[in-house]
Amino acid sequence: MEFLYKPWPWYVAGPIIGLSVPALLWVGNKRLGISSTLRQICAASYPAKLSFLNYDWKKDSWNLFFAAGILIGGFIGGYVFANPNPVAVSAETVSLFHSWGLETSKGLLPPEIFNWNTLFTWKGALMIIVGGFLVGFGTRYAGGCTSGHGILGLSALQWPSLAATVSFFLGGIIFSYWVVPHILAL
């Protein structure tokens, strides 16, 4: 049963991720998109008379079930059948992480950053709290994320989604090269 714990190669994970597009369309004419669930949760919990948050969010509640499924999927794939070995990144990446003061230990996230204690340091606050804020703010501003624009939008040959996806990568590359190393040195 050892194979259950192994990570999947891209040519297995990618097509299965892509199949969510026809699966959602066929089941109920729904379009893949996950960042919209953040808007729904805001609308459901604290709409505060903001016009962007006052809409019939219950009509799109299927999306919250989809998101709950992703959480359960994460539990099955990353906890119950967690890979006992470190993520097999390339040798170049391992030395890059060394230069950032990180070990690639077992698990999917670096424990040096993602733990409750660093949260109260500049490093942790910037990576986790500010980082999370930018994810929520940016995806809504862009009208979608890696799933809605990057997978569904590109699949439907929508050029605004190409502009969005290129921007996502550009922003990530800029921060990965020039900002993250400095934050980790704090």
Place this chain on the structure above:
Amino acid sequence: MKNLPYLLIGIVFGIALTKGEAISWYRMHEMFHFQSFHMYGIFMTAVPVGALSILLFRKLHVRAKTGEIIEQPVKTYRHGVIIGGLIFGFGWALTGACPGPLYAQIGAGYLVTIVTFTSALFGTWVYAYLKPRLPH
């Protein structure tokens, strides 16, 4: 339980994201530094599978199980796509997560990412608050 299929599709999607290591902070930086084909391989197989199925649905006039005509997803351009896209990219590099992986990271037991998720909710709320004043 009409929402059960969405939960099940989400579970499969979540397992594939997690087992494909698309929720890994390590993999994201490897991708941003062009040091492996892994993440690009995921995108370059996921998108054609999605594209091909949309094309087939249209050619064969497939209707949704509910009887509805499957509409072509349309995305409209505004400058926010680029400005917001860059801002999200910054956060993606910091957290190693897009919104989908945010849910999966919590599920995988990295409980501090509940804070990432809560901040993302706050970011969404602040966007809603500032929306009338932002260039779009």
